[in-house]
Amino acid sequence: MESIILTILLFGLGILFIVKGGDWFADSAIWFASYTRLPKVLIGATIVSLATTIPEFTVSLIASLSGSPDTAVGNAVGSTIANMGLILAVAAIIHPIVIKTRGFRINTVLMLGAMALIWLLGRDRFLSARDGLILLVATIAYLGYQYWRAKSGEEQADVDVLVHTDRAHLPRNVALFLLGGILVVVGSRLVVTNGVTLAELLGVPEMLIALTLVSVGTSLPELVTAISTARKGHPDLSAGNIVGANILDLTWVLSGASLAAPLPILDQTLRLDLPVSFLFGLVLLVTFSVGRRRMGRGLAAAVLAAYALYVAKLVQLGTI
Incomplete structure (x- = not known):
């Protein structure tokens, strides 16, 4: 019991380190981008997205290097499900979401395409180094596309993520960058090691812990952001960030993990987890493409209930 x-x-403690360290790391990375006078559209379209996905990337990479591939895959795929079924639904319950931009629909289609790509690459039950290279190319292509859209004026960078810089703040941001990075790495190690141990002590599959506790834990920054923006009446900002984060979870996160070591893909990932993620993505695409293009509290509650059923199914599978 004590163990x-x-x-x-x-x-x-690992989750706490990841959330706080990821916050410091992302803020300082954005500050450095502004300090070096990189184009604002580049900051908004690429650097911010990558910085906010650092927790998922680090956890999956360390899990892969530590010989815990189920945690690496479960964290990435589980984060996409939690982002849509839990986080976005909570945001819509707090404040209904209305999105009519063409860019959001395009990104949602790209997200569905990324899910289909993972399914196709994983049909042989492995993500190899070659598959990792394919996913890395997809990541670069996605970020390049986002930069092109922002530069062409199709997509404006969020002014909230652009900061004013002063050389006097350089030491502070260097310290936050280093400390944030250390906390994310240490926290990721704690999460992976103790997540696997917890699964063994409870007698449940490692994948169950990864798809629930680990994936929700690494998605806590998105949850905090979603609640904050929803309370301020801007839940659409969170929706856009979640779709972008999902694409990077499936391409960048899994590319790094599979390049570090081959990742076995379980039948459950192909038959349950990816299809559930794809279904949630289809709900978003249809919701914001037809009619009022609005996710109200009723639909959000239904999505949240579907997520609860998915978690219940995971628990049932884990006890068989």
Whole structure:
């Protein structure tokens, strides 16, 4: 009993390190981008997206290097499900979401395409180094496309993420950058190690812990952002960030993990997890493409209920 309590405490500490470290790392990375006078559209369209996906990338990379491939895959795929089924639904319950921009629909289609790509590459039950290279090319293509859209004026960078810089703040941001990076790495190690230990102590599959506790834990920054923006009456900003984060979870995160070591793909990933993620993505595409293009509280509650059923199914599979 004491070992379970200690494992849970260390797991929670790891999540805390990831959330706080990721926040510091992202803020300082954006500051450095502005300080070096990189184009604002480049900051908004690429650097911010990458910085906010650092927790998922680090957890999956360390899991892959540590010989815990199920955690690497489960974290990436599970984060996409949690982002849509939990985080976006909560944001819409707080404040209904209305999105009529063409760019959001295009990105949603790209997200569905990324899910289909992972399914196709994983049909042989492995993501190899070659598959990782394909996903890396897809990541670069996606970021390049976002930069092109922003530069051409199709997509404006969010002014909230652009900062005013002063040389006097350089030491502080260097310290936050280094400390944030260290916390993310240490936290990721704690999450992976204790997540696997927790699965063993509870007698459940490693994938179950990865798809639930780990994926939700690494998505906490998105959850905090979603609640904050929803309360301010701008839940559409969170929706756009979530779709972008999902694309990077499937391409960048899994490319790094599979380049580090081959990733076995379980039948459950192909038959349950990816289809559920794809279904949530289709709901978003249809919701914001037809009619009022609005996700109200009723639909959001239904999506949240579907996520709860998915988690219940995972628990059932884990007890068989």
